[in-house]
Amino acid sequence: MNAFLEPFGYEFFRHSMLASLMVGALCGLIGVYIVLRGMSYIGHGLSHAAFGGAVVGFTLNLNFYVGAGVMGLVAALLINQVTKGGKIKSDAAIGIVTTAFFALGVAIISHARKFTKSFDAALFGNILGVTNDDLLVIAVVTIITMGMVFFMYKPLLFSTFDPDAANVFGIKTGWVQLAFSIILTLAVIGSMNVVGVTMIAATLIMPAVTARMMTDSFSRMLIYSMIIGAITGVGGMYLSYTFNVASGATIVLFGASLFCLVGLIKFIQDKMLLHEHIHNHETLVHTHSHDHHQDHEHTHAELQAEAPPKKTTLT
Amino acid sequence: MTTDSQIAVSLKDVTVGYGNKVVFGHLSLEVPAGQFVGIVGPTGSGKTTLLKTILGTSPVFAGEVRLFGQSVERLAPGTLGYVPQLESVDWSFPVTVEQVILMGLYTEARLWPWPSREQRQRVHDLADRLGIHDVLHHHIVNISGGQRQRAFLARALISNPKLLVLDEPTAGVDIKTQHDVMHLLGDLSANGITILLTTHDLNAVASHLPWVMCFNKGLVAQGPPRDIFTPAILNQTYGGDMVIIEYHGHYLIANAAPLHLHNH
Structure with a gap:
């Protein structure tokens, strides 16, 4: 137990865990809309533009x-326009x-040649790279995003499900x-230093897709995806420290493992x-005992009418 | 003399298209309030674009579109009800029938994401009326074609619209459901709602609707089906021969092509 808690003695680790918890939940929340809008690679693209x-x-x-x-937002608006x-x-x-x-x-990098700043953290994610400023940015972005998703729940849902009809029903789909x-751009930029540009798409998509397998309800999918995202972030970050591997990679691999497990x-x-279901129907036929002297056949509907099978729910 | 509010839909010299392509031009038509209109025409004739023009979602190059005397943007939320083609719906989307119907109330001023008790009651009452109460908590893919049509009809009706627009409501459903939907729309029309629908089912229009518009890149003809469904007008609309049979006061319309083949 002590070995398990030992890393929490370090401030940088506590920062990283807090950051990955927020980034995981944030990406899980936004990811639901991204997946359902059929634009799974928007996170991948925006993070590259932001880089x-x-x-x-x-x-x-x-x-x-x-x-x-600025660059991420301009890219997002340009994509909308195009x-x-x-x-x-x-x-x-x-x-x-x-x-x-x-x-x-x-x-620009290739032209300047001599670059004093390393962009490794932004590219691959870095457990040591989470500063107080990063934490503050992530916390503000998470609060803004959750607030917007909460208060814009209805227009966001309608315009994601059926944008044409939403427009007719009076939803200002352009503003939505x-x-x-x-909020997507903010989420991507807030997450970049934790999971890295190269891994951000998976952090956005995996929790949402895993949650989709678990429920047919939109509101539950949002909650499940946020929880799965948070677990993925924290679990992945812990593994990153344990195995001394880039945090983005461990978070994504942990998320992929959860996806496979739920699948x-x-x-x-x-x-x-x-x-x-098959067993119930077999039982139905076997228990249907009466004199078969009469030359007739039973349809499936007749058998069901006599003894309906046990009710089963898929979700 | 009819006032603006007695005219549900008014198009004056309207030209509509996409990009640099005109779908139809200089179209003028009026639909009186309370009318139940079927718009028929071949695929690609611009029926859906006409509906989108009325709904305010197609780019209008020229002319004026007014609903109940106002531009679409100035209409009060809930005045318009719309049922899209079921083929355009993403059936894998994680929503239940109840959530779909509630979307029709999303423009009502309410800050919280969840519906009020009164809104939920309205959904339950309407679902009861439309015979889908038992499937309210089912995912939309797990219900029958007729129930799907009713779920989207319920979404359109929940705000008590004055104008209901339906894009091919009888497509992809069995004949019994087609009749049920048409009867239901007939009942709604009797209650004073103006209804506009597009369909390829000429027989359903002939038996259920009091007014028909034949459309092919423009208005070919309009009037009661018994006056409009003539071989000449249908030929002008569809570019093919049609046979019209009157049977006990009902009209049956069929493609004449098989008869030509038989005669040859």
Whole structure:
């Protein structure tokens, strides 16, 4: 037990655990909307654009979050604009806009050659990289995001499910999309230093997809995804310390393991339900005892009407 | 003389399209309040675009669209009810029937994400009326085609709209459900709701609707089905021969192509 608690004696570890808890819950929450909108790779793209922005910002002596934030937001708004006409789908728009912004960052790095700042933490996530400023940024972003998702629950849900109808019913879908782009960008930038640019897409997608396997209710999916995200963040960060591996990688691998575990449980559960269903029907036929002298057949509906099978629920 | 509020839908010299492509141009039409209208026409004729124009979701290049004397943007929330094509719905989305119906109340001023007791009661009462009360807590993929249609109809009706617009409500459902939906819409029309729907089912229009618009990149003809469903107008609308049979006061419309093949 002491060995388990030992890392909590270090301040940097407590910071990292707190950061990963918030980032996990934050990404889990936002991820639900991303997955259901069919734009799973938006997180991947935006984090690359934000990375380009961070590099540009560094050359202009700006704060990491200012450069990343401005570029990330511009990229998110551009993606919205490009997809508006309907001719270019969101996956293509993400590919064009965010790669161009990332390329800008790479071009600046390669041109400047001598860079005193290391961007390893932003690229791969770093357990040692979580500063007080990072914690503050993540906490503010988490609170803003949760507040917006809470108070915009209805328009966000409707415009995610059926944007055309939402518009007709009086939801200002353009504003909802803009608000969503802002909180998504904030979430991506807030998470970058913990999970890293290369791993952020998985942190956004995995908890949501795992939660989707567990429920058919939207509100429950939001809650489950947040909890799974938080567990993934904390578990992954602990493993990162234990095995001395980049935090982004361990968080993603831990999330993937949870996804596989839930998938396996769901698979076994479905098999058992199917078996139970078949077994019930077999019993139905065997217990249907009467004189078969008459030449007739029983339809499935007749058998069900005589003895309905046990009620089963899939969720 | 009809006042603005007695005209549910008014299009004046409207031209609509996407990008640089015009779908239909210089269209003018009026639908009186309380009318039950079926819009028919071949695939690609612009029926859905016409509905979207009325709903305010298609870009209008020129002309004026007014609903109950006002532009769509100025209508009070809940005035419009809309049932989309069921084919366009994402059935894997994690929502229950109750959550779908509640979406129709999302523009009502309420800060909290969860519905009020009164809103929930309204959903239950409407679901009861439409015969879907038993499936309120089912996921939308786990209900029948008829129940799905009723769930989306309930979402459109929950705010007591003055104008109900339905995009192919009889597509993809069995014949019994088609009749049930049409009867239900007939009852709603009798209660004073203006209803506009598009459909490919000419026989359903002939037997259930008092007014029909034949549309093909423009209004070909409009009037009661018995006046409009003539071989000449249907040929002009669809570009093919149709056979119209009158049977005990009902009209049956069929494609004449098989008869031509038989004669050959």
